[in-house]
Amino acid sequence: MNKRDVYITILYNSALSPRQIQEVCAGLEEEGVPFLLQEGNKASSFIELGWEAASISPLQVGIGIEQNGDLCLHHEKLKPEEPYLQDSLQNGRRLGKNAARLIKGLPLIILIGKDEKYGAD
Numbered sequence: 001m002n003k004r005d006v007y008i009t010i011l012y013n014s015a016l017s018p019r020q021i022q023e024v025c026a027g028l029e030e031e032g033v034p035f036l037l038q039e040g041n042k043a044s045s046f047i048e049l050g051w052e053a054a055s056i057s058p059l060q061v062g063i064g065i066e067q068n069g070d071l072c073l074h075h076e077k078l079k080p081e082e083p084y085l086q087d088s089l090q091n092g093r094r095l096g097k098n099a100a101r102l103i104k105g106l107p108l109i110i111l112i113g114k115d116e117k118y119g120a121d
Contacts (some may be wrong), residue, residue, distance in 0.1 A: 001074030008033060008099055009057040010066040011049040020089060021065060027096020033103055040064065050074035050083050059103050063095065073099045 003120045008028060013121055021037065036057075040049040046066035051074045053062025060076035064083075072083035075094055084102070087095045098108045 003071055005058050006034065007057065008035045008063065008103065010037045010063045010065065011044075011053040012037070012059050013042055013044075013049070013067040014039040015042065015067040016065060018109040018120050020069075021092070023089065023092035024065070024071065026062060027093040027098075028100050029096075029102065030093075031097050031100030033100035035063075038083055042067075046072050047074070047081060047086075051076075051078075051080040052116040054078075061099055061103055063099055065089065071095060075101070075102070085087040 003088040010024060016036065025035060025037065039067040040052065045052060046064045049066065050072040051062025053064055054060055054076040062074050063071060064074065069089040070091060071087055072114055073085040073093065074083040085095060085098060094109055101108055
Protein backbone atom coordinates (compact mmCIF):
# COMPACT_ATOMS: atom_id res chain seq x y z
CA MET A 1 0.00 0.00 0.00
CA ASN A 2 1.30 3.40 -1.03
CA LYS A 3 1.53 6.12 1.63
CA ARG A 4 -0.96 8.15 -0.44
CA ASP A 5 -3.46 5.31 -0.08
CA VAL A 6 -3.61 5.69 3.71
CA TYR A 7 -6.32 8.04 4.94
CA ILE A 8 -9.47 8.41 6.99
CA THR A 9 -12.56 9.07 4.89
CA ILE A 10 -14.93 11.88 5.89
CA LEU A 11 -18.40 11.74 4.33
CA TYR A 12 -20.51 14.84 4.88
CA ASN A 13 -23.93 16.08 3.88
CA SER A 14 -23.57 18.30 0.81
CA ALA A 15 -25.67 21.03 2.47
CA LEU A 16 -22.63 21.74 4.68
CA SER A 17 -19.83 23.91 3.40
CA PRO A 18 -16.22 22.67 3.63
CA ARG A 19 -15.61 25.64 5.96
CA GLN A 20 -18.02 24.11 8.50
CA ILE A 21 -16.01 20.90 8.45
CA GLN A 22 -12.56 22.49 8.78
CA GLU A 23 -12.27 21.86 12.53
CA VAL A 24 -12.61 18.09 12.04
CA CYS A 25 -9.94 18.25 9.34
CA ALA A 26 -7.71 20.39 11.57
CA GLY A 27 -7.84 17.77 14.32
CA LEU A 28 -6.70 15.07 11.89
CA GLU A 29 -3.95 17.31 10.50
CA GLU A 30 -2.66 18.15 13.99
CA GLU A 31 -2.23 14.43 14.64
CA GLY A 32 -0.59 13.89 11.24
CA VAL A 33 -3.21 11.57 9.74
CA PRO A 34 -4.35 12.23 6.16
CA PHE A 35 -8.00 12.30 5.20
CA LEU A 36 -10.24 12.22 2.15
CA LEU A 37 -13.22 14.58 2.22
CA GLN A 38 -16.25 13.55 0.14
CA GLU A 39 -19.89 14.49 -0.15
CA GLY A 40 -22.17 11.72 1.08
CA ASN A 41 -25.76 10.84 0.34
CA LYS A 42 -28.05 13.67 1.51
CA ALA A 43 -30.62 11.18 2.79
CA SER A 44 -28.13 9.36 5.03
CA SER A 45 -27.82 9.97 8.77
CA PHE A 46 -24.45 10.86 10.29
CA ILE A 47 -24.18 7.29 11.60
CA GLU A 48 -24.83 5.82 8.15
CA LEU A 49 -22.33 8.26 6.63
CA GLY A 50 -19.75 7.32 9.28
CA TRP A 51 -20.12 3.61 8.66
CA GLU A 52 -19.97 4.06 4.90
CA ALA A 53 -16.87 6.23 5.32
CA ALA A 54 -15.23 3.54 7.46
CA SER A 55 -16.10 0.84 4.94
CA ILE A 56 -14.36 2.69 2.08
CA SER A 57 -11.39 3.96 4.12
CA PRO A 58 -8.13 2.01 3.74
CA LEU A 59 -7.70 2.46 7.51
CA GLN A 60 -11.23 1.13 8.23
CA VAL A 61 -12.04 4.31 10.16
CA GLY A 62 -14.43 6.98 8.94
CA ILE A 63 -16.24 10.11 10.01
CA GLY A 64 -19.82 10.96 9.07
CA ILE A 65 -21.28 14.47 9.33
CA GLU A 66 -24.97 15.30 9.01
CA GLN A 67 -26.47 18.62 7.89
CA ASN A 68 -27.52 19.53 11.45
CA GLY A 69 -23.92 19.23 12.70
CA ASP A 70 -24.08 15.78 14.29
CA LEU A 71 -20.99 13.72 13.60
CA CYS A 72 -19.60 10.33 14.44
CA LEU A 73 -16.42 8.34 14.34
CA HIS A 74 -16.99 4.82 13.07
CA HIS A 75 -14.93 1.67 12.52
CA GLU A 76 -15.71 -0.83 9.82
CA LYS A 77 -15.65 -3.74 12.28
CA LEU A 78 -18.40 -2.23 14.46
CA LYS A 79 -22.10 -2.76 13.85
CA PRO A 80 -23.34 -0.16 11.36
CA GLU A 81 -25.78 1.30 13.90
CA GLU A 82 -23.20 1.54 16.74
CA PRO A 83 -20.47 4.13 16.03
CA TYR A 84 -17.34 4.40 18.16
CA LEU A 85 -17.98 8.05 19.14
CA GLN A 86 -20.72 10.62 18.53
CA ASP A 87 -20.48 14.39 18.95
CA SER A 88 -21.36 17.71 17.30
CA LEU A 89 -19.41 19.99 14.97
CA GLN A 90 -18.84 22.23 17.98
CA ASN A 91 -16.33 19.56 19.13
CA GLY A 92 -15.17 18.62 15.65
CA ARG A 93 -11.48 19.22 16.25
CA ARG A 94 -11.44 16.83 19.22
CA LEU A 95 -13.31 14.16 17.25
CA GLY A 96 -10.79 14.56 14.39
CA LYS A 97 -7.91 14.17 16.84
CA ASN A 98 -9.55 11.11 18.40
CA ALA A 99 -10.04 9.53 14.97
CA ALA A 100 -6.32 9.96 14.32
CA ARG A 101 -5.39 8.70 17.78
CA LEU A 102 -7.56 5.61 17.25
CA ILE A 103 -5.50 4.83 14.13
CA LYS A 104 -2.22 5.50 15.92
CA GLY A 105 -3.14 3.44 19.00
CA LEU A 106 -2.86 6.43 21.35
CA PRO A 107 -5.17 7.30 24.27
CA LEU A 108 -8.24 9.28 23.27
CA ILE A 109 -8.81 12.85 24.40
CA ILE A 110 -11.75 13.11 26.78
CA LEU A 111 -13.45 16.16 28.23
CA ILE A 112 -13.43 16.46 32.02
CA GLY A 113 -15.20 19.61 33.09
CA LYS A 114 -13.77 22.27 30.80
CA ASP A 115 -10.38 20.60 30.39
CA GLU A 116 -9.29 18.06 27.81
CA LYS A 117 -7.40 15.09 29.21
CA TYR A 118 -5.88 12.00 27.67
CA GLY A 119 -7.78 8.81 28.44
CA ALA A 120 -4.81 6.89 29.87
CA ASP A 121 -3.60 9.69 32.17
